Amino acid sequence: MKNMNRKEFTKGLLATIISYALMDSLFATNAFINHINPLTKHWAIKLNEYCSDLKKQTITPKEWQSLIDELYKDIELNDLIKFIDFRKLQTGFQYPDLGVNTKPVFFPKLDGLPENTVFIKKIFGMKKDRAIIPHGHSNMASAHLVLNGEMHLRHYEKIRKEGDNLIIKPTIDKLAKIGDSSSISDEKDNVHWFVANTDTAFTFDVIMLDLKGKATDIHNIDIFEKQNLSDGTMRVPILDVNTALKKYGKETHH
Ligand SMILES: [Fe+2]
Numbered sequence: 001m002k003n004m005n006r007k008e009f010t011k012g013l014l015a016t017i018i019s020y021a022l023m024d025s026l027f028a029t030n031a032f033i034n035h036i037n038p039l040t041k042h043w044a045i046k047l048n049e050y051c052s053d054l055k056k057q058t059i060t061p062k063e064w065q066s067l068i069d070e071l072y073k074d075i076e077l078n079d080l081i082k083f084i085d086f087r088k089l090q091t092g093f094q095y096p097d098l099g100v101n102t103k104p105v106f107f108p109k110l111d112g113l114p115e116n117t118v119f120i121k122k123i124f125g126m127k128k129d130r131a132i133i134p135h136g137h138s139n140m141a142s143a144h145l146v147l148n149g150e151m152h153l154r155h156y157e158k159i160r161k162e163g164d165n166l167i168i169k170p171t172i173d174k175l176a177k178i179g180d181s182s183s184i185s186d187e188k189d190n191v192h193w194f195v196a197n198t199d200t201a202f203t204f205d206v207i208m209l210d211l212k213g214k215a216t217d218i219h220n221i222d223i224f225e226k227q228n229l230s231d232g233t234m235r236v237p238i239l240d241v242n243t244a245l246k247k248y249g250k251e252t253h254h
Pocket residue numbers: 135136137142192
């Protein structure tokens with residue numbers, strides 16, 4: 001029995017030593033993963049991967065929209081604000097009297113992130129009551145994250161183009177606040193319209209042009225002239241940019 005006990009004890013000891021050895025190597029693996037995680041899992045790298053997948057058509061625009069939506073939910077907004085140096089971008093920003101102005105965004109160098117991202121990145125800024133006028137796009141996808149201020153945000157599904165009109169259907173009508181995001185594509189929520197409710201309002205925009213190798217197009221619409229159709233959709237005239245800016249670039253309260 002004594003002998004057996006010793007055997008058992010030795011077996012147990014060996015098992016323990018093996019477990020420790022295994023744990024040790026696991027810790028080593030974890031330490032390695034922890035070391036590389038901040039680099040490989042950085043939101044900017046993920047964002048570039050999603051955009052690259054969209055460009056290669058390995059994901060659909062709709063999938064891209066939901067991936068970015070999820071990504072933006074996880075992002076620590078203050079980290080993003082520091083990463084893009086939003087304070088510096090805001091300094092000396094020229095606010096137009098009608099509509100919005102933009103400034104290009106530059107990312108700092110990061111391992112795993114190409115110097116030229118596959119997407120265009122900009123901030124859009126405006127004064128109170130100014131708007132990113134109601135418009136839709138073709139062959140384009142974009143995502144918009146509110147960095148500052150509050151905006152009245154409306155989206156519409158683009159059903160089809162009929163001559164000089166778009167047939168659209170309302171999908172989103174909300175107050176977009178700091179940290180909220182929205183996106184557009186030919187597949188989902190194509191038409192968007194932002195009106196600033198606060199002294200200033202800014203979004204961080206990620207833009208993918210010329211999807212499927214086709215040139216991007218833009219359609220400014222005259223939403224106030226909408227004609228409600230019996231199936232819940234509406235017919236809206238397409239406007240040239242100057243007329244659209246005059247009519248929608250600055251909201252006047254009566
Ligand atoms: Fe747009």
